[in-house]
Amino acid sequence: MQLRPILSTLRHHKLTAVLLTLQVALTCAIVCNVAFMVANRVREVSLPTGLAENELSMVRVVGITKGENPQARHAADLAALRVIPGLRAVVAVDSLPLSRDEDSYGTCNSLQSFNQAMAAHSMAGVGGCVNTSVYSGSPGELAALGLKLVAGRDFRPGEYLPAKPGWMMADVPSVIVTRALAARLYPGRNALGQSLYTGGRPPMRIVGVVDTLLRPRLRTPGINQFSMMVPSVPGDSTVTYLLRSAPADRGRVLKAAAATLNRIDPDRLIPPKGTRTYAQLRRAYFQRDTTMIGLLVAAAAGLLFVTALGIAGLANFWVQQRTRTIGIRRAIGATRGDILRYFQAENFLIVTGGIALGMVLAVLLNLLLMTHYELPRLPLRYLPIGALALWALGQLAVLSPALRASLVSPVVATRSV
Structure with a gap:
């Protein structure tokens, strides 16, 4: 042509x-x-959270009784929930990926870096220091969430400590970090056994590494995986009970859990939006x-x-x-x-x-x-x-x-x- x-x-x-x-x-x-x-x-x-999302549901409870012992109340609630048919696991947690309830701390790989960050009043620009999201929960949280452990071990029963009333995190001796956080703080080295310094607390030893654990609130792509877990039983009267069951049983288990919690203590609040499956939480976050x-x-x-x-x-x-x-x-x-x-x-x-x-x-x-x-x-x-x-x-x-x-x-x- x-x-x-x-x-x-x-x-x-x-x-x-x-x-x-x-x-x-x-x-x-x-x-x-x-x-x-x-x-x-x-x-x-489409970001993966690292959780067994299609098996999880949750009930958020807000305590209003003055002077009660939060840990005792959580223990009683967990014992009552465990008898629900079809429930594979239940734990008390302070937060979840994409929940927007973030508890974050400046975290450093050495005491020297931590002191430099404290002197500068900022973690930015200090080598070996990052801002990290921290998850705490009752024993069995790792398995209940469905996280994949790629190195090290889960927390031992003796490592769990109760947080003070009004606080979500205790001064614990050990921590489990994500693969991304381990690579950032210890490039080219094995993170297991290393010490972390965070928030003015005593150093914590890394005992395990999980593949993926997304933050409660997304930031930039490079730091969305900077998360860690601590063996700290939540000490606040407001807590989330995470329920794991077969995908087909989530609705029934969720209704049974809400009814059980209302029966053993009607003098507390269970917000309607706090009773949902994890899939609903994810959809709400990305709406x-x-x-x-x-x-x-x-x-x-x-x-x-x-x-x-x-x-x-x-x-x-x-x-x-x-x-x-x-x-x-x-x-x-x-x-x-x-x-x-x-x-x-x-x-x-x-x-x-x-x-x-x-x-x-x-x-x-x-x-x-x-x-x-x-x-x-x-x-x-x-x-x-x-x-x-x-x-x-x-x-x-x-x-x-x-x-x-x-x-x-x-x-x-x-x-x-």
Whole structure:
């Protein structure tokens, strides 16, 4: 296919060609950035917590009786809950991944680093120090959560200590950390047996490493796995009872647990939102993200649809305007395939021009988003992906008008005025 006839035709329709090129460029810039934003959101929504999520449910209890012993109350509640049929494990915990109830401490791998951080009143910029989320719970928490231990051991019964009333964490001797935290604090070394310094407490010895344990509140991707567990029985009157059962039994076990807790002590609060499965907790945490994903996908799909309508509408208009020219070409020997390829090549040139401009606009738009909304830099791989999508869209949109043009009869066309 010679390009000279196509370029000559486009020169006679400069305005429409330029408008369509600008439309494709704007679509390319927006779609590339939207695809990047959606991919980031989907990646975050799909983050593994490390828990046996489909087997977990929880009941949050708020004590209102003054002067009661929280640990004694927790022990009585756990004993009553363990007799529920189908319940595999139950523990009292202070927090869970994605629960937003975060208890975090500055954590250092040496006393020297800890003293430097205290003197600077900040963990930032001090080597060997990070901010870490801390989980505490009653004995059996590791197994109840379904965490995968990749090194070391679980806590021993004698290591568990009760936290003071009003506090969630006691001064415990041992700790279990995530693989990511161990790699950050002890790069290239074995973390087992190492000492951690946190919050002015005595040093804690690392006795185990788990594969994954997400933080209660997500931050940046590089630190979302900086978590650790301590053998500290929660000492607050407000506590969450974590229930593990078969996925099919979660609803029944959850109702039975709430009824059991109300029966043994009706003088406390069990908020309706605190009685739910872990899957519901996860959905609630990512509700805004999933809504945003839907809105972004809908906006991108709408923009692509409008662009496809523009391409198809312009192609239909040009077919009507060139009916006599098409007939003359057919009469002098052009085949239907030649006519079809002509319109496809014309569309390819216009879309290519729009894509080239759109790639530049996509980078500029990403820089604007980085400045005002802290969006990460757009990876260059999204540019060819957007280009391929628009090329395919352009060819599909022009296919019907091009097929209609290829069916123009030479005899009818040459007789038209």
